[in-house]
Amino acid sequence: MAAMRLEDRLDAFDTYMFAVVGAGRLTVRAYSSDIRQCLRILRSMGVETLAEVTIQDLRAWQADVAQDHAKSSVARKTAAVRRFFAYCLAHDVIENDPAASLMTPKLPKVLPEVLTEHEAKDLMDQVDDDAIDAGDVQGRHSTQSCLAIRDAAILELLYATGMRVAELTGMNVQDIDFSQRTVRITGKGNKQRVVPFGNPAARALQAWLEGPRSQILKKASSARFDADAAFLGAQGGRIGQRQVRELVHRHAEVAHVPDISPHALRHSAATHLLDGGADMREVQEMLGHSSLSTTQRYTHVSIEQLKAKYALAFPRE
Structure with a gap:
């Protein structure tokens, strides 16, 4: 060799x-x-x-x-x-693996950061109100109002489906099925799954797709134009992950809820589903987790939240 x-x-x-x-x-x-x-x-x-x-x-x-x-x-x-x-x-490049016994540093178990259900409602109400306030003038929106309507659709969908930010930015219009209220998501390893979404996300998506998105595309240069992308940047190209993270941070600040990332919305969706009685395996499938143990982390979040509520209700030491 x-x-x-x-x-x-x-x-x-x-x-x-x-x-x-x-x-x-x-x-x-x-x-x-x-x-x-x-x-x-x-x-x-x-x-x-x-x-x-x-x-x-x-x-x-x-x-x-x-x-x-x-x-x-x-x-x-x-x-x-x-x-x-x-x-x-x-691949027969080496005869022995020197890294086989290399230990990985033990990391402390950190529970996922989540919004309470009340905080999540405040955030969704804030972006929906911004989208309504954006309005239109004789059927046309300004670029700023188009983006406000887009932001509402993004946040509603992230919270409704628990999808990853990379999955959202990779979405195409044809992945959305309004008749079934489902979205086809391409996750890690190009694995696909179909996830349902509710009325608030459906309304926000329709508001974005039925006008503002088309207006942004019409203004886009040929170099930026992306006719397939579900979500666009201001210049008409497919929205990037950094843009999504920035808009989530910005709207969290306006809504006066804890500063969160898109991934924290994913954690919040999973926790609230389990709190509402959803089956853990269904949540696992919805989130695209390969292992049930990953999904089980959210049960610990629920327990910690229950402990915090208990301490407030029964503050005696």
Whole structure:
């Protein structure tokens, strides 16, 4: 077996992660960056080929990055490196996997951040009121009012379905079925699922699709135009994840609810569904969780909220 230089298999690994594993481009990019950083440090330690790498080398690398990174970052980098060396072993690049016994730092269990049901209602009421106030003049909206109506549709749909922000930005108009009130979502690994949504999300989506979206497209340049995207930016291109995060933060501030991310709306949707008596496996399917244990975290959130309410109602020590 020819000795492989440290970076010789990285491009092939990236292709494998994207084409075979089905990882998203951002995930592949993050893995590649973490692995390259590891290999640079190994080279600085005098390691030149993949066959030379030992568990002691990897522990030294882990100790090095732990000096400047949080445990969560070290855990993520370790997962990437372990995946890379497991790939190299499976593809006969190396004879032994030096990362097989590399331990991942133990992380404290942190419960997902969620809004209370009252806070979620305040947020949805705020964006819906903004959309109503946007109004129209003789059937036409300004760009600003178009975006207010779009924001309401985005927030209502995020909360109604618990979808990830990347899933929302990847949505196309044809993914929405108003007759069944469902949306087809393409999740991690290109896995698809169909999720229902309620009347508030349906009204907000129709208000966006039946006028404002078309107006933005008409003004868009050919370079920006995206006729398929369900949600657009002001220039007519498919909306980006950063834009969605920014609008969620902005509307949370206006609604005077805790500052949250789109992912916190996902957590909130799951928690409120379980609080309302939804079956855990149904919530698992709706969120696209591969493991039921991931969904079970939200039962702990519900218990913690119950404890907090109990403490308020019965404050005696």
